[in-house]
Amino acid sequence: MDIDFNKNGDGLVPVIIQDFITRQVLMLGYMNKEAYKKTIDNSRVTFYSRTKQRLWTKGEESGNFLNVVSIKNDCDNDTLLIKVKPMGPTCHKGSDTCWNETNRQYFGFLSELENVIKSRRVNANSEKSYVASLFEKGINKIAQKVGEEAVETVIEAKDDNDDLFLNESADLLFHYLILLQAKGFSLKDIVKVLEGRHK
Structure with missing residues (x-):
C-alpha cells in the first residue's frame, strides 16, 4: 500500500x-x-x-x-x-467511542421504523394508530397478520408484477417487526442468531 x-x-x-x-x-x-x-x-x-x-x-x-x-x-x-x-470499550475513559457514543448496530431506516413501532407499543393506550391497535389486539392478531402477509408475498412472488411483490414484501417485513416487538425482541437479536449460524 x-x-x-x-x-x-x-x-x-x-x-x-x-x-x-x-x-x-x-x-x-x-x-x-x-x-x-x-x-x-x-x-x-x-x-x-x-x-x-x-x-x-x-x-x-x-x-x-x-x-x-x-x-x-x-x-x-x-x-x-x-x-x-x-475487544471492549475503545476510549480510555471507558466509553465505546471517543465521542462517548454507544457502539450498537444501526440498520438505517429499519432501525428508525423499529423506534416508531416501539413508541406506538408503549403509547398504545393513548395513541390512535394502526400499530397501536394491533398491540391492543394481542399477539395472536399480530402473528395472524404476519401469516397473511407472508401468504400474499408468496402469491405475488409467483406473478410478474414487481410493484405488487415489493409492496407485499414491505408489508410482511413491517408486520414482522411488529411481531418481534410484541415478543420483546428486535432486529439485532435476529442478526445475533444469524451471526452464530455463520460461524
Missing part, C-alpha cells in the same frame, strides 16, 4: 478506526511507518503517540485491543481507514 507518511512533514498519517460490524467510528489516531508495520504484523492496531513519543498498541494495558479486519488508504494516500473488531 502506497502511504504518504511525509506529506505533513512529521512522518505521521491520521487513522480513522471504524467498527467492522456496526460501522460506528470509534476513534482517531496517528501512525508512522513503524506503527503501520507493527499493525500489519500483529493484526492489532498500533499507533504512534504524539504525546509519549512512542508506539503504543491500543489495549496493551486495558486488554481492549482493536483486531484488524481491513485497512484502506484514501484517495490522497495520506489517511487510513481501519475496520476493526474491538
Whole structure:
C-alpha cells in the first residue's frame, strides 16, 4: 500500500478506526511507518503517540485491543481507514467511542421504523394508530397478520408484477417487526442468531 507518511512533514498519517460490524467510528489516531508495520504484523492496531513519543498498541494495558479486519488508504494516500473488531470499550475513559457514543448496530431506516413501532407499543393506550391497535389486539392478531402477509408475498412472488411483490414484501417485513416487538425482541437479536449460524 502506497502511504504518504511525509506529506505533513512529521512522518505521521491520521487513522480513522471504524467498527467492522456496526460501522460506528470509534476513534482517531496517528501512525508512522513503524506503527503501520507493527499493525500489519500483529493484526492489532498500533499507533504512534504524539504525546509519549512512542508506539503504543491500543489495549496493551486495558486488554481492549482493536483486531484488524481491513485497512484502506484514501484517495490522497495520506489517511487510513481501519475496520476493526474491538475487544471492549475503545476510549480510555471507558466509553465505546471517543465521542462517548454507544457502539450498537444501526440498520438505517429499519432501525428508525423499529423506534416508531416501539413508541406506538408503549403509547398504545393513548395513541390512535394502526400499530397501536394491533398491540391492543394481542399477539395472536399480530402473528395472524404476519401469516397473511407472508401468504400474499408468496402469491405475488409467483406473478410478474414487481410493484405488487415489493409492496407485499414491505408489508410482511413491517408486520414482522411488529411481531418481534410484541415478543420483546428486535432486529439485532435476529442478526445475533444469524451471526452464530455463520460461524
